Amino acid sequence: MVSICAILLGFVAGAVLxxxxxxxxxxxxxxxxxxxxxxxxxxxxxxxxxxPLMLTGLSVSFAxxxxxxxxxxxxxxxxxxxxxxxxxxxxxxxxxxMLAIVISAAIAxxxxxxxxxxxxxxxxxxxxxxxxxxLNWIAYWIVxxxxxxxxxxxxxxxESQAIPGAASLREPFLTxxxxxxxxxxxxxxxxxxxxxxxxxxxxxxxxxxMKAVGFNSSAAEYGGINVxxxxxxxxxxxxxxxxxxxxxxxxxxxxxxxxxxxxxQGFDGIAVALLANSNPIGVLLSAFFxxxxxxxxxxxxxxxxxxxxxxxxxxxVIIYFAAASKLIEINMDRIKxxxxxxxxxxxxxxxxx
Amino acid sequence: xxxxxxxxxxIVKSFGSLRxxxxxxxxxxxxxxxxxxxxxxxxxxxxxxxxxxxxxADSGSIFVRGSKVRITSPNVANELGIGMVHQHFKLVHNFTxxxxxxxxxxxxxxxxxxxxxxxxxxxxxxxxxxxxxDPNAKIENISVGMQQRVEILKMLYRNADVLIFDEPTAVLxxxxxxxxxAIMRGLISEGKSIILITHKLGEIxxxxxxxxxxxxxxxxxxxxxxxxxxQKMAEMMVGHEIxxxxxxxxxxxxxxxxxxxxxxVKNTQGSLGLTDFSLTVHxxxxxxxxxxxxxxxxxxxxxxxxxxxxxxxxxxxxxxxxTRASIAQxxxxxxxxxxxxxxxxxxxxxxxxxxxxxxxxxxQPPFSKHGLLNKKxxxxxxxxxxxxxxxxxxxxxxxKAGTLSGGNQQKAIIGRELQKQPDLLIAVQPTRGLDxxxxxxxxxxxxxxxxxxxxxxxxxxxxxxxLQLSDRIVAINAGRITGEILAKDxxxxxxxxxxxxxxxxxxxxx
Numbered sequence: 001m002v003s004i005c006a007i008l009l010g011f012v013a014g015a016v017l018x019x020x021x022x023x024x025x026x027x028x029x030x031x032x033x034x035x036x037x038x039x040x041x042x043x044x045x046x047x048x049x050x051x052p053l054m055l056t057g058l059s060v061s062f063a064x065x066x067x068x069x070x071x072x073x074x075x076x077x078x079x080x081x082x083x084x085x086x087x088x089x090x091x092x093x094x095x096x097x098m099l100a101i102v103i104s105a106a107i108a109x110x111x112x113x114x115x116x117x118x119x120x121x122x123x124x125x126x127x128x129x130x131x132x133x134x135l136n137w138i139a140y141w142i143v144x145x146x147x148x149x150x151x152x153x154x155x156x157x158x159e160s161q162a163i164p165g166a167a168s169l170r171e172p173f174l175t176x177x178x179x180x181x182x183x184x185x186x187x188x189x190x191x192x193x194x195x196x197x198x199x200x201x202x203x204x205x206x207x208x209x210m211k212a213v214g215f216n217s218s219a220a221e222y223g224g225i226n227v228x229x230x231x232x233x234x235x236x237x238x239x240x241x242x243x244x245x246x247x248x249x250x251x252x253x254x255x256x257x258x259x260x261x262x263x264x265q266g267f268d269g270i271a272v273a274l275l276a277n278s279n280p281i282g283v284l285l286s287a288f289f290x291x292x293x294x295x296x297x298x299x300x301x302x303x304x305x306x307x308x309x310x311x312x313x314x315x316x317v318i319i320y321f322a323a324a325s326k327l328i329e330i331n332m333d334r335i336k337x338x339x340x341x342x343x344x345x346x347x348x349x350x351x352x353x
Numbered sequence: 354x355x356x357x358x359x360x361x362x363x364i365v366k367s368f369g370s371l372r373x374x375x376x377x378x379x380x381x382x383x384x385x386x387x388x389x390x391x392x393x394x395x396x397x398x399x400x401x402x403x404x405x406x407x408x409x410a411d412s413g414s415i416f417v418r419g420s421k422v423r424i425t426s427p428n429v430a431n432e433l434g435i436g437m438v439h440q441h442f443k444l445v446h447n448f449t450x451x452x453x454x455x456x457x458x459x460x461x462x463x464x465x466x467x468x469x470x471x472x473x474x475x476x477x478x479x480x481x482x483x484x485x486x487d488p489n490a491k492i493e494n495i496s497v498g499m500q501q502r503v504e505i506l507k508m509l510y511r512n513a514d515v516l517i518f519d520e521p522t523a524v525l526x527x528x529x530x531x532x533x534x535a536i537m538r539g540l541i542s543e544g545k546s547i548i549l550i551t552h553k554l555g556e557i558x559x560x561x562x563x564x565x566x567x568x569x570x571x572x573x574x575x576x577x578x579x580x581x582x583x584q585k586m587a588e589m590m591v592g593h594e595i596x597x598x599x600x601x602x603x604x605x606x607x608x609x610x611x612x613x614x615x616x617x618v619k620n621t622q623g624s625l626g627l628t629d630f631s632l633t634v635h636x637x638x639x640x641x642x643x644x645x646x647x648x649x650x651x652x653x654x655x656x657x658x659x660x661x662x663x664x665x666x667x668x669x670x671x672x673x674x675x676t677r678a679s680i681a682q683x684x685x686x687x688x689x690x691x692x693x694x695x696x697x698x699x700x701x702x703x704x705x706x707x708x709x710x711x712x713x714x715x716x717q718p719p720f721s722k723h724g725l726l727n728k729k730x731x732x733x734x735x736x737x738x739x740x741x742x743x744x745x746x747x748x749x750x751x752x753k754a755g756t757l758s759g760g761n762q763q764k765a766i767i768g769r770e771l772q773k774q775p776d777l778l779i780a781v782q783p784t785r786g787l788d789x790x791x792x793x794x795x796x797x798x799x800x801x802x803x804x805x806x807x808x809x810x811x812x813x814x815x816x817x818x819x820l821q822l823s824d825r826i827v828a829i830n831a832g833r834i835t836g837e838i839l840a841k842d843x844x845x846x847x848x849x850x851x852x853x854x855x856x857x858x859x860x861x862x863x
Contacts, residue, residue: 203725203726204724204725204726205715205716205721205724205725205726206724208708208715208726209715211704212701212704212712215701215702215703215704216697216700216701216702216703218697218698219697219698219699219700219701219712220701220712221660221680221698222658222660222680222690222692222698222699222712223680223684223712223713224679224680224681224683224684224713225681226679226681
């Protein structure tokens with residue numbers, strides 16, 4: 001409920017901004033959504049763009065559910081990505097084997113990069129936000145050095161070589177089917193990961209322990225739960241998810257890794273998780289929603305004099321209100337009353353006619 | 354027509370399907386202390402939260418000094434002169450006393466705060482009402498009794514005329530309770546009026562003029578305290594007869610279950626909170642630790658349960674050394690622990706009741722197999738505990754534990770710990786926050802454990818409880834044993850002296 005209010009308020013803000021650039025908000029939004037959704041090709045492009053967001057959203061929300069703030073998602077994407085990319089550019093094996101290798105590599109890299117802040121937190125009480133941010137930059141430079149020294153593209157200094165087709169998540173059959181879109185096997189990875197996360201948190205002993213530690217670590221300790229182990233495990237799983245996000249971005253949506261870029265999807269995952277209130281299914285929808293805004297803004301800008309940054313503004317306003325959810329909750333009664341009165345008036349009007 | 358300073362008429366408030374307040378009316382005269390008596394979950398806190406503006410009643414009206422009012426928030430309540438001293442203090446721990454009192458009403462001098470002026474006003478108020486506080490001390494460093502006085506001053510600073518006290522004595526030592534009663538009398542003599550939410554019948558008799566009794570959301574009656582006996586009030590509260598005396602037969606204790614030898618444990622400040630402590634609890638025996646809060650009881654319990662490491666000494670359960678064992682291992686060896694702080698240690702508030710009931714046993718069959726939880730078994734287990742121990746909630750075992758009243762949370766925890774059929778039950782303040790009916794039930798269950806051959810280590814700040822329940826009493830002061838005596842030979846004064854540090858008879862150490 002809060003999320004819906006936040007989204008609506010974001011749209012209101014967007015509408016106001018559209019009007020200041022002398023544009024009709026309704027047309028503006030129509031083009032925005034058309035740009036994101038109209039036609040198989042566009043729809044699938046949006047879906048493909050959403051995949052890394054789904055995974056980082058899952059990663060951050062998983063950490064949130066267990067009481068931790070995984071701001072190291074970008075670093076985990078990078079390390080997961082570089083592990084996978086290195087192997088993809090070094091080994092030459094049949095497709096199925098390559099896919100298994102790169103997926104495992106991405107998971108391993110992400111798990112490692114997530115476990116480190118978890119370990120530091122559990123053993124030395126180092127704030128995971130601080131360690132996460134520092135590790136983001138360490139990952140950034142590891143990618144820089146590794147690609148520059150070993151995998152540099154022949155034509156562009158700041159890119160790695162192209163990922164060979166056998167290792168890439170791009171599937172020609174899918175690309176043809178969806179009208180030449182970027183949709184790739186990553187969507188499968190995202191869906192399977194979501195199912196696993198839901199399963200772990202709802203049905204397993206491991207999930208029970210992790211949530212208990214996240215909700216009240218003193219009571220968890222009292223009950224005999226190993227708080228340190230679970231904190232590390234939660235961050236490791238969270239890291240693995242972001243590692244997979246890196247895989248789907250660099251070797252699915254994209255075709256190589258670029259150096260000198262901190263992947264924004266890592267931070268956007270936080271916004272996705274926040275809007276979804278850390279609910280896994282909500283994360284899928286929230287990621288898709290963010291993707292619509294990002295892929296649709298180009299089309300909107302082409303059809304009307306509305307700057308594409310409006311989409312970013314809308315996202316920002318939504319995040320603001322999602323974070324200030326308390327504000328909406330306090331006024332919820334008032335909002336409900338307002339809506340009900342409006343509905344009552346409409347009914348009365350109808351009845352009177 | 355006598356004018357009431359506060360009148361609540363026909364208040365109705367529901368939470369989902371639970372009717373917390375069912376047409377309750379209450380009247381407070383000026384200069385009067387009105388006790389609000391009821392079992393946990395009866396609706397007392399809800400009613401007072403409505404008066405204080407934290408909740409809005411579904412229907413009914415409130416009159417303050419004869420005029421109808423709408424109390425929409427605590428700020429409005431404050432403006433009307435109504436103040437509440439909460440059971441769980443609302444203080445910022447790393448702020449000073451002064452900063453806490455002025456929080457929300459900061460006195461400004463240009464763009465900076467005039468804390469000195471506030472401190473002066475606080476000093477005047479504290480002298481006028483006999484509320485001894487140190488305005489510059491940080492909350493985290495002062496005693497619970499002083500923290501409560503800060504809460505009271507918060508209200509007086511805002512010119513409250515009507516003060517609502519929610520279970521004020523639950524967190525105080527016997528001496529602090531006497532001080533509080535004197536403070537309340539002082540407030541009355543200065544023209545204030547007090548509503549006292551409590552179920553300590555002795556205190557009601559000592560300090561209240563009238564008593565309004567609530568049961569399951571409905572008003573039972575309002576009686577003049579001088580005309581009613583404790584027995585009568587208790588029976589009105591629970592709706593049936595109550596026995597105040599525990600029926601406990603003599604029993605020969607069996608072999609030792611818990612043996613603590615020369616245990617020394619550090620406290621949170623880094624010095625020794627428990628020194629050279631030795632104790633044995635046998636099967637079929639209740640050993641009660643009598644002492645003023647903060648004299649080593651917490652360190653003893655935390656060391657035995659594994660929540661903290663001991664510096665030296667040993668702990669043995671049924672002959673097995675557990676001094677370095679993990680908490681999970683100790684639970685497995687048959688230790689149950691009813692914790693001192695139910696909200697910090699005892700429950701995960703965001704988990705449902707059923708998820709909380711398996712907090713220690715989730716890893717064992719039948720609750721899980723191969724790492725997967727068996728929801729059906731868990732639900733059945735939780736339902737049994739809730740039924741056995743009369744845990745009331747808005748949505749049964751699916752209610753979030755944080756939404757239960759304090760007393761019901763305590764019952765759930767006790768139910769969970771007793772259901773495990775432990776060899777050793779460590780009960781710390783087991784009946785804190787519980788009403789007379791529940792106390793009777795819990796005491797009965799603890800005696801049952803002992804009769805069934807279990808060992809019970811009881812730590813309680815209520816001397817009556819220790820004297821009544823225990824077979825053997827050990828007095829503790831400054832981390833050491835100051836006396837040991839059989840309960841049947843003990844009397845209150847003797848144990849009180851031992852608690853205060855005067856070495857008593859039967860003390861093995863010099």
